[in-house]
C-alpha cells in the first residue's frame with residue numbers, strides 16, 4: 001500500500017532539530033514544577049520522557065504545546081515558535097483528560113484530528129472521513145468505528161487518541177502515557193506504529209512510566225524530575241546514576257531490577 | 272387535560288401566539304442547553320437567569336419601556352456580566368467555582384428583587400406586569416415578543432450550526448482544540464453568550480427562577496436516547512419545545528397560574544421518563560438487562576458442564592440426562608433451549624429421550640472459547 005504523505009513537500013532534513021527547549025521554567029502559583037529545562041531533540045528519534053510521579057512530564061509537554069504558560073524560556077519546533085508550526089505537531093493527551101461519556105463515536109473523534117487543517121466553520125467531508133478510516137484501520141479499531149467512545153476499553157480509547165494523532169499527519173508527535181491501561185498485545189501494536197513514524201523520519205516524544213521497557217522501545221530518553229537530569233541516546237543516558245538522580249531513594253529498587261534484567265538479557269544471549 | 276385546549280392552538284389567535292413563542296424558546300434553550308450539560312456547566316444557566324433580573328429592572332428604569340428587545344437586552348447584559356464575574360472570580364482567586372456561582376447568583380438576584388419592589392411601589396401604571404418575570408407568564412406573550420424570541424433564537428441557532436465542529440471540540444477536548452490553534456477561551460465566551468441568549472428570551476414566559484430547568488432538563492433527557500451529538504441537540508430542542516407548548520397552554524387556558532412552574536413540571540416529566548425508560552441508558556432497561564444476565568444460562572456454561580460430566584464418567588456410555596444439567600445451572604429453565612441451540616450447531620448430540628453428549632466439534636469450540644479469553648475489557 002503506497003503511503004503518500006500529505007506533507008511530502010515539507011519533509012525535513014534528518015539532521016534538523018525537532019524540538020528545542022531553552023531555559024524553560026514553569027510554576028503553578030509559586031511552586032516551581034519545571035526548573036530551567038534545556039532540551040534538544042533531533043528528527044527521526046523515538047524518545048521517552050521518564051521521571052517519578054509529579055516530576056513535571058505532563059507539564060513539560062503541555063508547555064511545549066502552549067497549553068501552559070511558562071514563567072520563562074523558549075520553545076522552538078523545527079526552528080520556529082510553536083504557534084507557527086501547529087500543523088506540524090500531533091498530540092495524544094492523557095486518556096483521563098476527557099469525559100469518555102461524551103456522545104460521540106470513534107470515527108467522529110478521529111476526524112477531529114483534521115479540524116486544524118479544515119480551519120473555521122468548514123465541515124469535515126469525504127476526504128477527512130477516508131483519512132480517519134485509514135488511521136482507525138492502522139490501530140485496529142475498524143469494527144468499532146461507529147461505537148460511542150465510552151463503550152470501549154481503556155486500551156481501545158488510547159488507540160482512538162493515537163488514530164486521531166495519526167490523521168494529523170504531523171512531523172513531531174507528543175504523547176502522554178499512550179500505554180496507560182493497555183494490555184501487552186495492544187502495547188506491541190502501538191509501539192510498532194510509533195516505530196513506523198520514527199522510521200519515516202518523524203520525531204515521537206512519549207511520556208512513559210515503565211522503566212523496564214525504556215531500553216527495548218526507545219532510542220532516546222529524557223530523565224526528568226523538576227530539573228532535566230539527562231537527555232540523549234538511551235545507551236548513553238539511561239544509566240544507574242542518572243536513574244538514581246531522577247528517582248531519588250526509590251531508584252535503588254529500580255536500578256536493581258534493571259541490573260537483574262540486564263544480567264538476564266546477557267545470560268540469554270550466551271550459548 | 273382535555274384535548275380541546277390543544278385544538279384551540281389552531282383556532283385561538285392568542286393561544287397560538289403563546290404556543291409559538293414557548294415552542295421557539297423551548298427549542299433554543301433545549302438545543303443550546305445540551306452544550307452546557309455536556310460541559311457540566313448546568314448550574315451556570317441558573318446563575319445566568321437569576322443574574323438577569325436586575326438587568327430587566329434597570330433596563331425598564333432607564334428607558335421606561337417594556338419593549339421586549341429592551342428588556343431582553345438588559346437581561347442579557349446582566350446575565351452575561353454575572354457569568355463573566357463568575358469566570359473572573361474563579362480565574363483570579365482561590366474561590367471555588369460553586370462558591371463563586373452561589374455568590375453571584377444571590378447578589379444579582381437580591382439586587383433584582385430590590386429594584387423590582389422599588390419599581391412596583393411607583394405610582395404610575397406602566398410598570399404593571401414586570402413581576403411576571405419572576406415566575407413567568409406565557410399568556411402575556413404578544414406578537415412582538417414572539418418575534419423577538421424567534422429572531423434572537425434563530426441567530427443563536429445559526430451561530431451554533433456554523434460553529435458546530437468548534438463547539439464540539441470545545442465540549443469534548445478543549446486542550447486538543449487549543450493545540451490545533453482554535454482560541455478555546457474565545458469559543459467559551461461565544462458559547463456562553465449563545466446560552467445567555469437562549470436563557471433571556473425565555474424569561475418572560477418561564478421566569479428567572481425556573482428558566483435554568485429549560486436549559487438542563489431537555490438536554491439531560493435527550494442524552495438518554497442517543498449517543499450522537501448531532502441527534503442529541505435537535506432532540507433536546509424538540510423536548511424543550513414540546514414541554515414549553517404544553518406547559519404554556521395548560522397554564523394560560525386553565526387558571527392563569529404562573530407558566531414557569533407548569534413548564535418545569537412538564538419538562539421534568541420528560542426528563543424523569545427518559546432517565547427511567549430510555550432503551551440503553553435508562554434505569555429500568557438496565558435493571559432488566561442485569562436481571563436477565565444473572566439468570567441467563569450461557570451456552571458455554573452448559574457445554575462445559577456437559578464436558579465435566581463426561582470427564583467424571585469417562586469410560587461409561589456417553590450421554591447425560593438434561594435433568595442433571597439443570598441441577599448444575601443457575602436457572603434450570605434456561606438449559607433446554609441452550610441444548611437445542613447447541614445441537615443446532617452440532618456441538619452436542621442427543622443420545623436418548625432427553626440425554627445429551629458433547630461432540631468433537633463441541634469440545635473444540637469450548638477450547639477455542641477458553642483460549643481466546645474474550646475482549647481485553
Ligand SMILES: Nc1ncnc2c1ncn2[C@@H]1O[C@H](COP(=O)(O)OP(=O)(O)O)[C@@H](O)[C@H]1O
Pocket residue numbers: 028033051052053054055056057058059060
Ligand atoms: N493545573 C495545576 N495546578 C497546580 N498544580 C499542578 C497543576 N498541574 C500539575 N500540577 C502540579 O505540578 C506537578 C507536576 O505535575 P505533572 O506535570 O502532571 O507531573 P507528571 O506528569 O510527571 O506526573 C505536580 O506536583 C502537580 O501536582
Ligand SMILES: [Mg+2]
Pocket residue numbers: 057058059
Ligand atoms: Mg502526567
